[in-house]
Amino acid sequence: METRDELIKVTDLKKHYKEGVLKALDGVSTTINKGDVLVIIGPSGSGKSTFLRSLNLLEVPTSGSVVFHGIDITKKTYTDAEGKTVKLNIDEHRRRMGMVFQHFNLFPHMTILDNMTLAPIKVRKMPRAEAELKAFALLKRVGLADRADAYPIQLSGGQKQRVAIVRALMMEPEVMLFDEPTSALDPEMVGEVLQVMTELAKTGMTMVIVTHEMGFAREVGKRIIFMDGGKMIEEGTPDQIFNHPQSPRLQDFLKKVL
């Protein structure tokens, strides 16, 4: 319907290991629209992380397509508006997709400020002064402006993850991908990270979130996908998924986690 709002279109995505014996992804299709907050839930090994990591090609799918802004980024080339075949530069697409990891992956040899300004300066050729101004503004937003000169090891897990989120935001991405952002955190730190994410969702940011936080999924998610065995089993609004689950597998899963 509203194709102009379409940001990412995934079609029949498959990721097989050992010549098809192991199917991490077994034919997943969905469309992510601008402003969507898509939450993916499911048991461990259901393929939800693999799916998320396929969106920016950290995981190279065996088959299927991921179309971002009309370009299939799983292919090595694409055809431009004038009909010419152009070599696809995955880096250009990745910088428009922010990613937050379970284990934060801050660069330990750099200060928080350098962690944030490195990619904008090197990749987007942003002047250092402008990048630092922007970094301070974002750090302030997540209450960490006083830690700009600290090294990652000096921060708590929750602080690290908040930095990781704003580091991704520095590139002004069009979509943010979250790969179990609270799974490695101590319980008392989960809240502060989820709060940052909730606020981000309120700004209209397009988000794809893999999480085990069902309360958060229900509250912030606009659309929920339940995955199991590399397949999308059920998709719907939080109300449909949590209050009226259709498939036995989802009913079983919810019984275990809620």
Place this chain on the structure above:
Amino acid sequence: MFSSAGFAKTWQYIELFKQGLITTLSLSALTVIFGFILALIIALIRLSRIRPFDWLATAYVEVFRATPMLVQLFIVYYVIFGNISVPSFKLFGFIRFERFLPGVVALSMNSGAYLSEIIRAGIQSIDMGQTEAARSLGMSKSMTMKEIILPQAIKNILPAIANEFVTIIKESSICYTIGVQEIMYAVNATKGATYRIAEPLIIATVVYFCLTFPTSKIIAYFERRMSRGDKR
């Protein structure tokens, strides 16, 4: 064994030792530079898994680690440089370039093989998440290597690199066999002229120690500086 007369005699040839010191320093410094560049290239080729280049790089490392340094030096000097004409002039007025150059080449090729293994291990020790984070920010492969992976890898392997640098200084003594006038060459020349062996060797020992000991100390200083990110 030792005598003050012996030292007095040896001291007459101290100029040879000064030249030897300068030669050993130049030989080691150039070997460190070229050996490190070579090692980095070999390590990156091996990690690239581009056939057949990775295979060739592996073969190179294995051959150089499995054969004696002396054999490698002789092959480079007599076989390879035996068929290449090198301009013969004297660096600093006393280092014979046509002997010095094969020495640098052989030492660099040898240390390149050893260092590449150290660098490769260092790069592989860095968590994949670091690469993923950098790439997800839109950084290219080479940018990720240069800004994220290598700084961390080199910090981790600094002790091993320091060890290798010290080894290069010591190993460079082998070059006296092809007539490079480094410290051991000075020992031999002094021995021939004075019939004293203990005193020249003592001087050589002191000179080598004064070279290698500060080298490891300097690298230890950089190690501390680079580990700022480790302090809580």
